[in-house]
Structure formats: structure tokens, C-alpha cells
Amino acid sequence: MKKLSAKGISRRHFIGATAAGVAGIAMFSSLLSCRKSEPDTDLKLGFIGVGRQAMYLLDGFIGIEGVKVVAGCDVYGSKRQRFENRVNAWYQQAGKKVEVKTYENYVDLLKRNDIDAVVIATPDHSHALIAIAACKAGKDVYLEKPLTFTIKEGQELVKAVRQNNRILSVGSQQRSDPNFQHAVKVVQSGALGKIEKIHAYVGAPPTPYNLPEEPVPADLNWDMWLACLPDSIHFNHQLNPPISLNPLQDEQLWGAWRWYKEMGGGFTTDWGAHMFDVGQWALGMDGSGPVEISPIGDGTEFMQFVYANGTVMTSEPFDEAWTKGLKFIGTDGWLEVSRGHFKASDESLLPKVAEGAAELAYETGVAHLEDFIDAVKLRRDPIVPVEIGHRTCTVCTLGNIACELKRTLKWDPVSETFVGDSDGAATKMLHYQYRDGWSLV
Numbered sequence: 001m002k003k004l005s006a007k008g009i010s011r012r013h014f015i016g017a018t019a020a021g022v023a024g025i026a027m028f029s030s031l032l033s034c035r036k037s038e039p040d041t042d043l044k045l046g047f048i049g050v051g052r053q054a055m056y057l058l059d060g061f062i063g064i065e066g067v068k069v070v071a072g073c074d075v076y077g078s079k080r081q082r083f084e085n086r087v088n089a090w091y092q093q094a095g096k097k098v099e100v101k102t103y104e105n106y107v108d109l110l111k112r113n114d115i116d117a118v119v120i121a122t123p124d125h126s127h128a129l130i131a132i133a134a135c136k137a138g139k140d141v142y143l144e145k146p147l148t149f150t151i152k153e154g155q156e157l158v159k160a161v162r163q164n165n166r167i168l169s170v171g172s173q174q175r176s177d178p179n180f181q182h183a184v185k186v187v188q189s190g191a192l193g194k195i196e197k198i199h200a201y202v203g204a205p206p207t208p209y210n211l212p213e214e215p216v217p218a219d220l221n222w223d224m225w226l227a228c229l230p231d232s233i234h235f236n237h238q239l240n241p242p243i244s245l246n247p248l249q250d251e252q253l254w255g256a257w258r259w260y261k262e263m264g265g266g267f268t269t270d271w272g273a274h275m276f277d278v279g280q281w282a283l284g285m286d287g288s289g290p291v292e293i294s295p296i297g298d299g300t301e302f303m304q305f306v307y308a309n310g311t312v313m314t315s316e317p318f319d320e321a322w323t324k325g326l327k328f329i330g331t332d333g334w335l336e337v338s339r340g341h342f343k344a345s346d347e348s349l350l351p352k353v354a355e356g357a358a359e360l361a362y363e364t365g366v367a368h369l370e371d372f373i374d375a376v377k378l379r380r381d382p383i384v385p386v387e388i389g390h391r392t393c394t395v396c397t398l399g400n401i402a403c404e405l406k407r408t409l410k411w412d413p414v415s416e417t418f419v420g421d422s423d424g425a426a427t428k429m430l431h432y433q434y435r436d437g438w439s440l441v
Contacts, residue, residue: 043376046071046115046139048106048130049122050083051240052251053144057119057171058083060364062090064373071115073103077219078243080104085245104221106130110137117167117376120144123257124264126227128153128440131168135160140167140376142369145273146265147389151397152431154390155416156441161386169372169382170389174274174339175281176368182351183328183337187282191349192330195283195311199318199327200275203267205296205303205403209260211236228438233262265400268303268315271324272396276305277388278326278337279313280395286388289395289413295402303399315399401429 043066047054050072062069072083080102091098103109109118110133117140120130128148134141141161147170148154161168174180187195213234216222222235238256243249258264265272280286290305290313302316318327318336325338333345344350368383375382394416402409409426410419418426434440 040068042066042068043116043373044068044070044114045117045119046073046109046112047083047119047121048073048109048134049120049126049144050074050079050102051076051121052254054083054119054121055086055250056364057121057142057144057369058086060366060369061119061373062087064366064370066377067373068098069100070098071101071103071109071112073106073109075104075221075224076217076240077104078245081245082243082248082250105224107133110134110139115139117141117372121171123225123255124269125149125229125257128157129227129438131157132160132441135164135166135168138164138166142169142171142372143389144171145277145389145393146269146396147273147386147393149265150431151394151416153440154393158386158390160441167372167375167379167382168386168389169368169375170384170386170392171368172273172277172384172389172392173368174278175383176371177339178353179337179340179342179351180278183326183335183342184278184282186335186344186349187328187330188284191332192328192334192345193332195328195330197329198279198283198311198313199316199329200272200279200313201317201322201324201326202271202275202315203324205268205400206259206261206264206266209233209262211238211256211260217242226435228434228440229263230435239263261400261404265396268400268403269393269396272315272399273392275324275326276313276395276399277392280392281388282328283307283309283311283313286391289391290398290411291413292408292410293398293402294408295399295404295406297403297406303403305395305399401426404429 045061045067047058047069051074058069061067069087072080074080074083084100084102087100109115118134119142120127121144122130124146127143131141131143148157186192214236216235220240225240226233238253240255241251241253243251258270259266285307291308292306294300294304296303302314305313317323318325323338323341325336325341327336328334333349335344335349336342342351371383398409398411405425412419421427
């Protein structure tokens with residue numbers, strides 16, 4: 001939008017008004033008082049899901065110049081209030097007047113025409129529903145990883161983003177980390193020779209839900225939290241950890257929904273969305289995927305992915321500490337990379353760290369968030385667009401499907417279908433039946 005010019009009233013009109021005497025001056029003064037104020041060109045953000053992860057994202061987004069946080073949404077009343085308190089306190093301290101409103105239903109937030117983009121940090125099972133609705137409402141989207149709960153959801157979200165000409169960035173912050181960027185450059189430069197194997201340790205697959213049932217808090221809309229999930233899933237406070245407003249106490253643990261197969265993908269998707277992502281990126285496969293997936297227990301101790309070029313990526317640790325990270329092993333050398341760690345077979349492969357370089361908080365990831373804001377303003381793809389987020393999420397989910405079926409699977413990354421799935425069991429797990437009243441598209 002163009003800023004109003006100080007020359008909005010021309011010199012010719014000004015001289016004419018002056019010549020007309022006092023009446024003309026009075027009229028000119030009246031015109032000045034009626035002129036519109038400077039337009040608000042800030043990009044306005046709404047947050048959907050304002051739990052623990054959203055608080056980190058809020059700390060990053062709210063300080064970016066040209067951004068205003070104007071709305072929040074959550075099914076938990078106390079978390080809506082915390083969000084409102086925190087945003088208001090930040091703007092008050094900054095000496096800015098910004099009105100923030102909160103909502104229980106994301107549909108009400110998406111109806112607002114003044115909101116340009118949304119930050120979605122809900123549990124994985126509602127990612128696709130909300131992100132697709134946001135795209136249809138004309139909002140750009142910053143979506144937490146993993147992209148979706150099922151592969152089918154990811155396919156539909158890719159369509160929604162492109163058909164509605166939206167910008168979607170995935171919260172895979174390691175793509176904005178200099179260490180991981182350097183590791184990818186080394187691998188892609190050929191300095192390690194042909195990559196034969198990648199150890200990408202992420203942790204275990206999900207387990208069946210086994211937490212005891214507890215009473216639902218009065219200010220939590222449990223039905224809306226479940227959304228498309230079966231209503232047979234009962235509440236336990238670990239799924240949506242409580243907070244206290246007085247005295248103020250934030251969540252004491254991450255939402256446990258992520259560890260149970262009925263609601264999440266376990267460590268496979270929680271950390272695979274980071275480590276498998278970097279592995280595929282380095283291989284140049286982040287627009288494709290593996291052709292064979294072996295589960296834990298089918299002749300292998302760890303999950304295994306085989307790519308068309310013969311490279312094998314496994315979920316096994318690369319060190320005795322079982323650090324979540326990667327080790328690339330090539331014909332001419334190797335390198336290890338994790339958060340805050342880099343080691344290589346040759347010192348020449350190590351990254352050159354600028355003296356005094358600041359280390360960004362991972363969950364805040366300001367550089368990653370700024371990339372999204374720039375992408376929205378410039379109408380370009382961010383560093384992790386929807387297609388890459390979908391391919392990364394797919395490899396994670398394929399690993400979980402193989403473990404669930406306890407057999408090696410063949411996958412066609414072009415058609416995104418299973419090969420030789422004679423009984424249809426694997427294909428059936430590309431999605432699940434939403435409960436009544438909910439649909440993907």
C-alpha cells in the first residue's frame with residue numbers, strides 16, 4: 001500500500017485557498033482535519049493454538065518489525081487469557097497500542113478480514129483441518145511441524161495452498177540453522193563422496209494410548225479439542241497440560257498426545273520432522289522420498305529407508321549418548337551434525353563460525369520466522385514450503401505404517417502410492433475415518 005503523500009493537496013490549490021482570504025484558510029484547515037490518518041501497513045497475525053509451543057513462537061513473531069499480533073484462539077480458556085495477557089503486556093511495555101482478541105473456535109478468527117496470516121500450533125491431528133480452512137479464508141499460514149497427521153491430509157493441504165495462492169511455511173527450524181545448512185552443503189558438494197548411509201536418530205514410534213481417564217476441566221472444550229478424532233478418546237491432563245494464571249505457571253511438560261498412535265506419530269514424526277527432513281534435504285530427495293521402508297523388528301533393529309540411488313537412512317543413533325541428530329557416511333568421509341554439534345572426518349569440512357555469533361533459541365527460531373514474514377510480503381515460497389513439509393512428513397508416517405504392519409513396504413514417491421500392497425492394509429493407513437460432523441475438504 002502506498003503511504004499518503006504530504007503533497008496530497010497541491011501547491012496550486014494551496015495558493016488558491018490563501019488568495020481567498022480567511023474563508024479559504026478555514027476551508028483548508030477543515031480539509032486537513034478530515035484527511036485520513038497514515039494507513040496501517042503492518043502484517044497482522046492471529047495464533048491458533050496458544051499452548052507451550054505457541055508461547056515460544058509468540059516471543060519470536062511479536063518482536064519482528066512490521067508485524068502485529070492481533071488475535072489468538074484456543075479451546076482452553078486459561079490459555080486464551082494467558083495469551084491475551086502476554087500480548088497486551090508486551091505492547092504496553094513497547095509503548096504501542098494494539099487491540100488483541102481471543103476466540104474459542106478457529107472459524108471465528110478466520111472470519112476476520114483484517115488478519116493477514118495465522119500461526120497454527122495445535123496438536124497434529126487438527127493441522128490439516130485448520131490450515132486448509134485458513135487457505136480458503138485467504139490467510140497465509142505458518143504451520144508447526146509435522147505438517148499433518150496422515151499422508152492423505154498432506155496431499156490435500158498441498159492442493160489447498162496452491163489452489164488458493166497462499167504462502168505456507170513449516171516450522172522445521174533446522175533449515176534455518178547454519179550448522180545444518182553447512183552439513184547439507186558439504187554433502188551436496190560431493191566432499192564426502194557418494195553417501196552410502198545416514199544415521200538419523202529420532203526416537204521411538206508411537207504407542208497405544210494408555211493414560212487413565214480424568215474429569216475434563218471446566219474451561220476446556222474437550223469436544224473441540226478432539227475435532228475429527230474418535231470421541232472414544234478420553235481426557236487426561238497430560239494431553240493438554242494445564243497452566244496457572246495466578247500465580248503464573250506455564251505448562252510443565254509437552255502435550256503427551258504426540259506419543260500415542262491414536263493422536264500423534266511418536267518420536268518418529270516429532271523429531272523425524274527435523275532429522276529425516278535434513279537427511280532428505282541433503283540427498284536432494286526433499287521433493288521425493290524413499291522407495292522401500294523397513295520397520296523395527298523386520299530383520300532390523302532400527303527403522304530403515306532405502307532411496308532409489310541406493311542410499312540407506314536409518315533411525316539408529318550415531319553416538320553412545322543417543323543424540324538426536326545425523327551422521328552422513330560417504331565413500332570419502334563422514335560428518336555428524338545435531339543442535340550445537342558438528343564433527344567431521346576432516347577438519348576442512350567443519351563450519352566456520354563467525355566470532356561473537358549469537359545462538360538463537362531453537363523454539364523461537366527468529367531467523368526462520370522472519371523468513372516466513374518476508375515470504376508473505378514478497379509473495380515467494382519460504383525456506384520450507386508446503387511440498388517439502390509434506391514429503392518430510394510422509395517419510396515419517398511411512399516409517400510408522402511399516403512398524404504398525406510389521407513388514408517392509410514398497411513406495412512410489414511419484415504417485416505417492418504403495419507398490420504391491422496386495423491386501424490393501426498399507427493403503428488403508430494413508431488416512432482414517434473422521435468422526436461425524438468433520439470432513440477434510
